[in-house]
Amino acid sequence: MLFDSPAYFLFLIPVVLVYWRLNLRAQNIFLLLASYFFYGWWDWRFLALMIGSTTMDFLIAQKITPGQTDSNRKKWFVFSLLLNFGILGVFKYFDFFTGSFSSALETLGIHHIPLPLIRVILPPGISFYTFQEVAYIADVYKGRLEPAKSFLDYGLFISLFPHLIAGPIQRPGHLLPQVQKSRSFDADRFFDGLMLIFSGLVRKCVVADNCALLANAAFGGQFGPSNFWVVLIGTYAFAWQVYGDFSGYSDIARGSAQLLGFHFMVNFRQPYLSHRLQEFWRRWHISLSTWLRDYLYIPLGGSASGGWKTSRNLLITMVLAGLWHGANWTFVVFGAIHGAVLAVERFFSPAKAKQKDPALSQHSVGLLSLWAQRILTFNVFCLSLAFFRAASLPAAVQFLAGLSNFAWRTEYVSAFFMLCLFSVPLFVVDLLMEASNQEYPFANAPYAFRTALAAFTLIILALFSGNSLNAFVYFQF
Amino acid sequence: MPSFTSSSKSPALVYARALLGICAIIVLFLEICADYLLKHDSETYARVSQQYADAVKVRSSRPGEPASVLMVGNSLLMEGIDVDRLQGLTSSKMRIYPIFLEATGYYDWLYGLGRLFRQGARPQVVVLGVGVNSFLQNSVRQDYAPMMFFDVRDVLGAASDLKLDRTATSNLLLAHSSVFWDIRSVIRTQILRRTVPHCSELFSLVKPKPVLPPSPELEADTIARIRTLRQLCEAHGAKLIILVPPTPSSEDAVRQMAIASQKVGVDSLVPIDPATLSERFYQPDELHLNSEGAALFTSALATYLPVELSGSKSASSHN
Secondary structure (H helix, E strand, C coil): CCCCCHHHHHHHHHHHHHHCCCCHHHHHHHHHHHHHHHHHCCCCHHHHHHHHHHHHHHHHHHHCCCCCCHHHHHHHHHHHHHHHHHHHHHHHHHHHHHHHHHHHHHHCCCCCCCCCCCCCCCCCCHHHHHHHHHHHHHHHHCCCCCCCCCHHHHHHHHHCHHHHCCCCCCCHHHHHHHHHCCCCCCHHHHHHHHHHHHHHHHHHHHHHHHHHHHHHHHHHCCCCCCCHHHHHHHHHHHHHHHHHHHHHHHHHHHHHHHHCCCCCCCCCCCHHHCCCHHHHHHHCCHHHHHHHHHHHHHHHCCCCCCHHHHHHHHHHHHHHHHHHHCCCHHHHHHHHHHHHHHHHHHHHCHHHHCCCCHHHHHHHCCHHHHHHHHHHHHHHHHHHHHHHHCCCHHHHHHHHHHHHCCCCCCHHHHHHHHHHHHHHHHHHHHHHHHHHCCCCCCCCCCHHHHHHHHHHHHHHHHHHCCCCCCCCHHHHC | CCCCCCCCCCHHHHHHHHHHHHHHHHHHHHHHHHHHHHHHHCHHHHHHHHHHHHHHCCCCCCCCCCEEEEEEECHHHHHHCCHHHHHHHCCCCEEEEEEECCCCCHHHHHHHHHHHHHCCCCCCEEEEECHHHHHHCCCCCCCCHHHHCCCHHHHHHHHHHCCCCHHHHHHHHHHHHCHHHHHHHHHHHHHHHHHCCCHHHHHHHHCCCCCCCCHHHHHHHHHHHHHHHHHHHHHCCCEEEEECCCCCCCHHHHHHHHHHHHHHCCEEECCCCHHHCCHHHECCCCCCECHHHHHHHHHHHHHHHHHHHHCCCCHHHHC
């Protein structure tokens, strides 16, 4: 069930009400069953796959505890990686690579080679729970984490419904202890959870769904042949759509988790205020970018081995990050653009690139320069989104080729107006949150004010949502 | 031991409860307002509910009386037919009961007609005209139709036919049960029309274009759908006529639709060959007939529909 559907709230409310009446063990059993029901709501057939994969990793983790011999531990660790990425590869990438190989053979003049395609539906959330399982196995192998003793705890860590389908990808060291320890009801966190859910719904149903209308039209050719204005409308609208969509999803996930006494990591921190792409990836889909940093980029050598190797590692990491988003060359190019720009940024200003505090960076460059860099970074991201959104590489190239044509239509005024109507309020909210460093707007305001604000957002939701044809973008990953 | 140990007097909990209570009141308020707006301000609702109520009362005519014709379709018929003029031109031969709802297609009318029959409508002839694209689209209108045309079992049937997932099915069920949920996209569109300059032009531009299946599947789908509709109409003593309104560059599709109808033994009526209509007969959206085109289409329909009726036999003779 989608987070923005009434069905989800008909599910969530009784789950929360029953959950807080139970003791810890009963809570975990109840949540595990509720999570399996939530997952099975899409397709019961894939539930077996997820339970099977969870069971295997739970058992393998017992084999790689530090007490075992090193060769045995390594053997089981590699087996687990092969198993997890094998399942992901078969379901998500098999047809893509087979099809690409077949096309390559045809380009070389080799025809009629029968290559099998499995044409299977992608199990929901497989990219997310696979990464979570791999993180768990890797942490146990490296000795950073004790393996879970109870399958119930581990199963719940993997399948807890707020993060199950589209993250945020939870780190074992953060979530597993929360599953294992007793949770007491915290009214403040409960209230914040409600506020996060409201914030997420507005981001998704008001900002993303309305911007999607423009993005779909621009990329679908309804505005006519591509030109400068269509590219601008399409990429900007899609930028706000994907941001509203996924940050909204993350907020609802985090809010739902807080209603159950769990804390999830923040997944977005005003990414469009980044003044460099490196900073952007510290603010955008943080759970994925930190996963890639810790389990791919650093094991590859990170930035420890000098300029060229760092660039290589960045490129590999970002290309794989792109491919993680979907089995299409468009995503590979999206990742490659980001890898290349990150490498260039690092090459030209390695010292500045290491700054981690956005506030610090604000002081180190002038305000005008900072905003110029923010605008540049946003536009580089928008340019890469043309590949992210287009159906194929030729379609993306054809779309961007229109940039040299400035033909104008009066409908573009309405499109830009509508884009501003839905994106500017979110931008202002981001500016407020950046200034106050809060998890949602006015998080420190009195309860009465926040209650009124939530009621107001419900009315905004009622008046401006309704374009219900857009499922969450990240569900397909 | 339950872990719900926080004091019920905690301000956060008090406000959380207040917020949930306010939400419930707002939802109730929205439902009441939506119901009021629908019944007092919606021209579409007023028109379609009146047409639907009239259609439920349709009965077979006695010998010597004009035939009762239930004419259903979408905006192609609504813009393309002057019903009063058509009725005037054909009053001795038929009594027309129209129900036109924009953006409806095959599934809206399959289940809409089924419900009308269940509620007692007994027309002698059912004329369905939605255009080829809408006839082949795999969707139902998300507003108005679930509330006005469907029962719960129709919603479930349509969801099953359309292979909707459980979330989409529950949304459709809610649209059937809740006025606010049903018309929320209408409310949003109305607000945007008043907020965004030239919004109507923008919306007509950004409306997704229907994607038709490839030709072999198109014919198979058309045949299957016409057969299902024929069976439904025949089961209630009505003859089905597929009316194909003209749309630009639709000659091939119209021809395929006519051939498919013929294969199933259903009369199809193409009063005007789309190839003979230049763009001056269409509205700026290049889809709907303008007043000049509508006059032409109505006249042609007034000529050919009675011929189709007089040449037709009762539904039972097809069996």
